[in-house]
Amino acid sequence: MKVPAILKNKYVCYALMALASLNVIGYLTVKAWECLALFTLTAYSAHCYCKNVSCAILAALFVANFVFGCGRVKEGFEDAMKGPAEHMDDAAGSAGQAAAATTNATDPTTQAASTAAAAISNNANATAAAFAASKDSCCENNIWKAVAGDFTQENKDACSAAATEESKTEAQYCQ
Numbered sequence: 708m709k710v711p712a713i714l715k716n717k718y719v720c721y722a723l724m725a726l727a728s729l730n731v732i733g734y735l736t737v738k739a740w741e742c743l744a745l746f747t748l749t750a751y752s753a754h755c756y757c758k759n760v761s762c763a764i765l766a767a768l769f770v771a772n773f774v775f776g777c778g779r780v781k782e783g784f785e786d787a788m789k790g791p792a793e794h795m796d797d798a799a800g801s802a803g804q805a806a807a808a809t810t811n812a813t814d815p816t817t818q819a820a821s822t823a824a825a826a827i828s829n830n831a832n833a834t835a836a837a838f839a840a841s842k843d844s845c846c847e848n849n850i851w852k853a854v855a856g857d858f859t860q861e862n863k864d865a866c867s868a869a870a871t872e873e874s875k876t877e878a879q880y881c882q
Contacts, residue, residue: 714761723764730768734777742777745770793859802827840869846881 713719727750734743750767754760771777802825809821845852845866852858852866870880 708757708759708762710757710759710762714759714765716761720761720764723761723768727764727768730771739777742771742775745775745777799827840865842881845869849881851877851881 727746730746731743734740734746746767749770750763753766754763757763806821806825809817812818812821840862844862852863854860854863866880867877870877873880
């Protein structure tokens with residue numbers, strides 16, 4: 708196969724080898740064995756086809772990172788997807804941990820903070836458990852509510868259970 712002259716340059720080949728090495732190290736670090744295997748097999752196959760190391764490395768990088776998706780980027784901003792109920796659960800958990808960590812304190816200020824944190828945790832847990840499945844809480848304008856905001860997946864599951872107890876489908880339950 709005829710390759711462009713730039714891919715025959717030894718400095719370009721060295722740069723691509725360095726890039727390939729960084730990718731391999733990355734695959735090893737995150738234990739992405741399928742990505743490493745795919746990269747290696749693609750590089751070998753491309754080298755057998757075109758007999759050019761630079762082309763083989765480019766092909767392996769392309770297939771492993773773009774086609775197979777081994778260069779995945781995971782977004783860390785997960786709080787935006789949480790609704791108020793999930794935030795309340797997180798707050799209750801944090802307050803409970805704070806209360807547990809300060810229960811044996813001798814300082815009166817710390818003891819008061821521990822008591823307040825325990826009260827916050829108990830109130831948040833009681834509020835989270837207060838959902839009762841009914842037509843009013845499960846339906847909106849005679850349509851089954853979607854999971855969003857305060858209406859969590861747990862609430863939807865409770866509504867489904869209530870509909871099942873009455874031997875109705877979701878649509879029948881909201882009528």
